[in-house]
């Protein structure tokens with residue numbers, strides 16, 4: 001049992017010999033609000049450390065996070081990529097055929113999703129995604145001119161992915177905000193069964209049937225990403241029973257990630273006006289700016305692996321069936337990897353960042369995610385000379401995501 005929370009006082013787990021102990025709880029409000037000092041403590045303690053509150057190993061350095069991601073035979077995903085060990089407890093929903101799977105079954109699912117979310121697809125959707133970003137920013141400027149206060153989260157970073165991604169998957173217009181409730185719950189569920197998960201599960205409960213219905217072929221428009229999954233089933237690549245499960249992966253992973261990737265990027269640019277000025281002067285920086293925002297404020301903060309055998313990692317002995325949490329956001333601020341890591345610098349080109357993971361499970365949707373980020377930032381750069389925060393942005397605390405609830409802004413038109 002490793003689902004105890006740190007508030008179950010005294011119920012901590014004995015440290016394995018020789019592994020540095022770091023007494024943090026990565027799921028408190030304080031940690032999630034500002035994780036960066038704790039990340040540094042975790043990194044300084046060593047490449048592999050022990051978190052007693054949950055009885056788990058942790059990697060917070062770039063080299064150790066990279067090493068675990070790139071040894072998928074030792075560090076498996078099939079026992080879950082959150083705190084829960086599916087070898088010891090039943091998953092709260094049927095396992096994802098791609099996220100919570102290992103080769104060879106993972107390989108088959110991955111090939112289908114990689115083909116659907118390919119660079120060729122991006123060339124086909126780019127013009128539409130660009131036009132939607134530009135028309136959204138135009139409409140925001142009109143509303144603002146009419147006296148409205150614009151919320152860069154509610155009116156931009158949530159609206160844009162909820163328009164373009166479900167359109168591309170082939171989900172109808174009605175009730176798409178259900179996807180936000182679902183994503184919030186899914187990413188909370190990678191953490192402990194705390195109050196945060198409980199509340200998000202209650203909120204999503206009434207819309208679970210809607211989510212599952214939209215994994216079915218009859219509710220997916222012909223030619224969209226969802227329909228393409230069913231075409232792969234028609235072609236015999238997967239069974240027709242597996243098809244809705246792969247559509248579920250689109251609906252789970254494709255919205256709340258980009259919502260917060262874009263939200264965090266806009267916040268970074270609002271907080272660093274000199275960097276926004278560089279983007280304004282050279283719109284081709286939209287893509288590297290989004291990439292740097294992913295490094296600086298990684299939307300997905302953590303994923304776990306489980307050891308498939310007794311192993312050794314950076315000199316530390318780790319027994320079979322141990323859980324290891326990987327702090328992607330900390331790897332992305334590792335001073336051993338990045339010069340001046342706490343500086344947001346859109347000219348950096350942070351190749352090798354861990355925000356999309358690495359190895360065989362590296363984000364299969366990353367070309368679409370990057371497209372969304374790029375075209376939103378480029379649309380802002382074209383039409384907005386400055387982004388002013390009108391008040392403190394509010395976070396939406398999530399066990400896994402670095403998420404925002406609201407960000408009132410003034411967009412100064414060009």
Ligand code: OVV
Nearest residue numbers: 096098099248249252253
């Ligand atoms: C990367 C990711 C996050 C959440 C859910 C899934 C994948 C899935 O495959 O369901």
